Amino acid sequence: MGTPLGDFVRVKRDSIQPESLGLPVHGRRRSPGLRRSDLAARAGISVEYLTRIEQGRDRNPSVAVVNALADALSLDPAERKHLRYLTKITGGECAAHPRPAPPPRDVRPSVLETLRLLEPGIALLTNRLGDILAHTSGYASVMGDSGLLDAEAPNLTRYVFTHPRARSFFADWDDVADEQAFDLWLGPSAASTEWFTAELAPLAGPEFTRRLNGHVLPRRGVLRLSHPAGHELRLRRETLELSSDAQHLVVLLPADDRTAQAVDQLRHQPHGRLRAIS
Structure with a gap:
């Protein structure tokens, strides 16, 4: 059975063309990307050890090995951070939570007060x-x-993955789907992620599992919405991380004048007040 760490290393290896690293191409290949032997040589480890990591039979590689793999795969800073995180959860954090459970939904009063101060802006927790x-x-x-x-x-x-309106509402649905799947690897805990993915996977199907296991680092550009009222909205996102709560305060800001005018029109429609969802 594979592990998040092994899956990520294998996906990245398959995505690298040997010629991009100045390596010779050895004829026709059954599988794409870099050979396991080439990656092992670049990282300074044995092919057998790399195989154990990719297949999930070694769950605790040393920091030196993880850094060597990051160098051998030419990972950028964001990918290196993700690799370290996957090493952490693969090495035993999941086993520390034998009974997965949903995360708490409590919101501190001071956070709710912060949201109130952002009215009538577009913000969520x-x-x-x-x-x-x-x-x-x-x-x-x-x-x-x-x-x-x-x-x-x-x-x-x-x-995003199950509602019939999602694909038409998000103009860049593929990018949003990549974002949501990737963020599951980052918490709020290994246990709650396991619980949620087990619940969602049967409903969302291969579109979800493929993205979850593909480890695609999202671009997180301007959010484009095709609003049912006929507006096309372009929104910039600013995120404040509340690390002690494993929560994020996200503020959406109009990216252009046309969006600002459309948002102003939508605000004049009745939609209630600040909502805390318990």
């Missing part, structure tokens, strides 16, 4: 699973007709 824990009325005015907030406990990840 979420965790890495995509649970929407609280949001401003401005967020409801933009997202209210999408169907996302209709659920008793709205979850952006579940919405």
